[in-house]
Amino acid sequence: AGFRRQRHPGFELWVDSPEESTAAFAQSVVRGLGDHPRWLHCRYLYDARGSELFERITEQPEYYLTRTETALLARHAREIRAGVGAPTLVELGSGLTSVKTRHLLDAWADEPARYVPVDVSLEALAASCAALAREYPGLSIRGLAASYERALPLLRELSPLLLVFLGSTIGNFNPEELGDFLERVSAALAVGDHFLLGMDLVKDVRTLEAAYNDRAGVTAEFTRNLFARMNRELGTRLDLDAIEHVAHYNDRLDRIEIFARFMREAVIELRDLGRRFRIAPGEMIMTEISRKFRADEMAATVARYGLETVRTFTDPTKAFALLLLRKRGRSALAEGRQRSAWTHLATARARTLELIEPLDDADLVRQVSPLLSPVVWDLGHVANFEEQWSIRALDPAVPADFVRDRIYDPITNPRPTRKHLPLGNRAACLAYLHEVRQRARQRLAQLDLDASDPLLADGYIYKLIAQHEAQHSETILQAVQLMEGLVYEPARRREPPAAVVPVDPESAVIP
Template sequence: MSSFHLTRTLPEDATEAALRADVLHGLTCSPTTLPPKWFYDAHGSMLFDKITELPEYYPTRAEREILAAQAPEIARATGARTLVELGSGSSEKTRLLLDALPGLHTYLPVDVSESALTQAGHFLISERPDLNIHALLADFTAPLHLPHTPGPRLVAFLGGTIGNLLPAERTAFLTSVRAWLEPSDALLLGTDLVKDESVLVAAYDDAAGVTAEFNKNVLTVVNRELGAHFDPDAFTHIALWDAEHEWIEMRLRSRTEQTVKTPALDLAVDFTEGEELRTEISAKFHEDGVRSELAAAGFDLMRWFTSPGELYGLALAAPSRSAPALRPAADRITACVR
């Protein structure tokens, strides 16, 4: 018989405390930044769902194509009895993995949204009467202890979200994941790939303006939650390809000279006309780079799958025999891009 269980590892005020810390740190950086995780309130999540359906935005479709074609091979290679998904959200694409894992005993979604975990969990149970779901309300970028579940375990980190981390942050994060795993476990990592600049920029600056609205939503979240005085109309959405670092940057460019106050933080930030606030980086990868970053974190690349046209890659990796020293989690959340 199926079951649904939710474990809360976050205190009730954790979200507010994290937002306050991120906004204070980011708006006192030079240049100023706001982390992309604060795009995703209810409205932001709805906007992102619209983005994934846009003709310009290929990553979601490309990743789904790989999973549809390769999920049986992933199942054969891992023999997973527990599927752990980091940043699970609606668990939509994960259904392809769930269907392909005949010996699966437990699905362990990890997310900061209790409503997303509960809704997805109950829906999956209605579809799969033999599945046990142990949802974990947690921030996977912080130190995390997974509950005991049957092995082997497959940890899935999909959507290309790894690209939102800076290189040192990626190494620290992947090293922390390696520390959770037993030798028989595996990691499935979604990575967007380097391609023509015009394709990349269009994916983050669509003709319909949905991504622009999504980008500005972070200002709405800060206004609502911290009483800030951002005027979203006073900023322009910008998407740029940084060829040196091989990442897309999303920014908000101030249309005029202005001062933005955030009373909850006793903070006032001056913006000059044309000054930019960075809201996201999205790194793009090559196979060799993914292999190297995994190796630095204590993984061996087992399989490398790509979508038609080499748009997107899925890396299936296993723990190497020796694990590197775990880097401090705090290093992952305090960096400013300069």
């Protein structure tokens, strides 16, 4: 829905509604400039001029990424073809389809194949489809002028396929966007489809910073073009000569950060939206990030989205890597592991709730001994531990809950001090336990417990969480035993298990 189909000699284009994209550009600019610190979304770097400039960046001597990835594809394209087998190639962010893609298409040339490039830059897409139609007359070409999000749901009907995402474009996503992207990719692929992912690897700062500060100034021109585009499409009146390109490596976050620095005060006015932003002299607006990766970490990350690594190709200097991934099916074994993980969690929780059921609110908040916590602390800590391990450890994009992390940190808060913490009452603690459990369950449903990730393999993390809760059930039980004046009536009484051998109640034999 929302796509216009255009027929051209030798290829077809599906174009997402363009009016929407100018409005979306303006809204995105307002969102980014209204934020602190300010940013602009990198996808808008790529209009027709931006795509041309990017192509020139890839030719700069400092920009080792394209050269290295091209060499990897020249070397391994046939091997990839042999391993994949599917007749359809879908390329995300194809741009002005380069030599790299041609290596893949050459490997596919021996039988009728289909190529589906996807890019937001309509001009670049149309130009490369036209060029490829001339060069590969037997190739069926359908370009999708759309964002990844809009294009990915269309992939299902193209399976079996190889999805390709080159140029380390994946480095433009922050961790939250990366998780969202991988979720969409995983949902778009059918079991057995492949995904070829190109990524730039962590390396020395000089090489990295040189690549984004080429001597010819093309990358600087590329950054400035974003503001030229705003002048062209959104009617702003920015003096481009007063905008400087700044790119440096942030080694804490393993990423190149690119900014536009305003040398003089500037006003960015979006008349149609009635918004005006005053940019201070020296202020920097972030226009792009380019994250750098470690191949094994990426393999562990994608495994959480049901993508297994079939092959990793790297160059001799380990500058760049291509991961060949495959969407895996849920084996009966994986289904069983998921059920078993849930049973571990549910059993431990049933025990905790049963234990506290006979206690009234006053029992739950009092501290019976400096050696034990108020029961509400144990409950909140159980929820917090579960949240940290079953949600945040698996998805770094989920924000931390600093307040609760501090309250339920056993090291920061030794037992005698816990009664002074703002712990909340029974209802608040139960609500916290319940809310975390629901989120953990949603996550678990999406996971692949066959994955090589040690946290997930064989449901490790869920067993850990269940054992942790069982341990706290024991300390709650100790507190219950020390509650003076309490007549503890268990919520349910169970008969002890029947003896396996007949027992004489009068005597015991000690061998």
